[in-house]
Amino acid sequence: MSIKSRFQPLLEQRAKDHLYRRRPLATTAQDTAMQINGLQTINFSSNDYLGLANHPALKKILQETNDLSVGSGAAHLVTGHHLEHHLLEDELADWLGCDRALLFSTGYMANLAVQPALMQKGDWILSDKLNHASLLDGALLSAADLKRYAHNDMKALEKRLKQAQEANIQCLIVTDGVFSMDGDLAKLPEIQALTQKYGAWLLIDDAHGLGVLGQKGKGCFEHFGLTPDENTLIMGTLGKAFGTSGAFVAGSEVAIEALIQFARPYIYTTAMSPVNAKVTRSALKLVRDANVRRQQLKDNIAFFRQGATAIGLNLMPSESAIQPILLGDSEVAIAWSETLKQAGCWVSAIRPPTVPKDTARLRITLSASHTHAQIQQLLDALKAIQQKTHS
Template sequence: MSFSDLAQELTLRKQQSLYRQRSVLASPQQPEVVLDGKPFLAFCSNDYLGLANHPDVVDALQRAANEFGVGGGASHLVNGHSHHHHALEEALAEFTGRPRVLLFSTGYMANLGVVNALLDKRDAVFQDRLNHASLLDAGLLSGARFQRYQHNDVAQLAARLARSDARRKLVVTDGVFSMDGDVAPLPALCHAAQEAQAWVMVDDAHGFGCLGQSGGGVAEHFQLTEEQVPVLVGTLGKGFGTAGAFVAGSEVLIETLIQFARTYIYTTSMPPAVAAATCKSLELLQKESWRREHLNALIERFRAGAQQLGFTLMDSQTPIQPIVVGDADKALKMSEQLKAQGIYISAIRPPTVPAGSARLRVTLSAAHTEAQVDRLLAALESVR
């Protein structure tokens, strides 16, 4: 069997400036990194609070690794559920204000597991058109009637909910949209769902740590209850600076996932040391509010400077600050020009974003300084 047709598709992707390539990181996650042997000032990490390389988090991981080793060894339902996992679930439940939390190995697996545990062909799922790929895949794989509504269009969602006679109806949205940086209009979405007796599931991967007075994400930001947002998903590899994911909700929801979520049942637990490290990062996330304050100041500084330079920014008050270029080839060339100046920002192109909306996805971190943001602005001016 020949792979010649696959080779042709790869060649076409290169010609369209859509080919993806990996760089090799030779340093911790921090503003100044070494990629492919060269130093860069990076603005493309999701380590929003600068916790991925925090010495206390690293120390917690090392101590737990000395105690428990590295691998989880088995699934949570066999003998892979350590007391570090259990302690993290209890801490996250208190943090989110939900009765229970369930850990997953990745955010992708959490989303697949939840939607497929709750829905089947008798049901309907309603998703924002710009939802993360994991949410869209989860909806398609569930067998439920899959409907997408225009980005943040509550009226269109309400109309589609009203026409549905499905057994169960699930409204699914990102809390903060990963490529645009804007926040879902959750109060209005929740009201529309309640009117139609539908559940709401929010993937707040990019909101936790950044939004809310204590970093509790969009639910805290909008002061939404468990009744309004019964299914709350978060990832640990962004604001928390570690790895894995969790689902927060009621006793019934969590027990349902333990019984029916295949991506939970049939996979090895995350390393216990990662859970221990996350307990420490959760503590820092809540205690060190200066991280959010500094991050918000950097966001304002960047937006003011970029607008002064004539760049059109998207409606985002989060660390995700996309500069939409449009053409994929142009975005790629701008990224390469910035790399030549020692600034690393990835060019995000289709199919990650819609055709014609290729962009430089600038992400800011509490670990950045004002001087580093000013250096970024100066480099952007030179490639404008």
């Protein structure tokens, strides 16, 4: 069988189901106003929550990296671990109040790394059903048994923990901090209490919380006034609020050493560029001092939600920068997204398998850098679609 004979029908079916993916082509810098597919648009589909990706201070640091090689040249355990990586790890750990942090090239790789490294045959991974795909894939790579619980269902989680305790099984609870396609938060106070009650371990993916949530932007733990304990690992991405790229896992001394020894997506890959590490150190300083930007983002979220509610849109219960509009049908989601593009607003349609069947949606993401005028343009365009749909 040729590759074509296997895949041509699958590709055609995907298109018929309105599930075909295409890559929008950006021809200007990542920003709230940018050119995509030749259209001048306001970008409402970026995770650059604090508007740092194109920040002049970071671009200036980039110009001051002549002493660094572009590539790291090797894996961290060979000769690729540069002082800039090491300092960034120390600074991230200090910021979050953890013993140590460990850099990864992407958040996807960090999530592939942790569960197989920590969990052994006979252990259970208890994972929220709406967790990011990378957490699911990480669980599937592990020798442990995967038990998924209904989204944020604390009763279902506790039931599993009780069963595990009776059978003397070690559990790792795995959850997004802010759910990436819904924008709601994990019930961290309950989850942490259950973790400690049953002697489980906890992996929080705070990709969309770090930099944004909490007074000082330290993410969902700070938001809830909690402190991660020694059996907790926090995964954070650098490609979202930090505006650069890469990721890290923060945790106890022993947990991080275990990852260095046993996490294959850490060991068998080239270290991120030292240039990226250096720029990210400056991004961390900006994130730490970004109180004004965090306030602007909050204000933009409130402005959008107020306007969207006023025009009767089906908003989801999210107070975060992720503001999905649930539409259900994939074809409808694509049609809305296309109409918004023509009105100068870039909003991606999110469809299965990224979200469950019949829950296609527009995923609007807001940034501190959006102006109210830009958000109003989106609201006006949404109102026009809404009126046309109901006329």
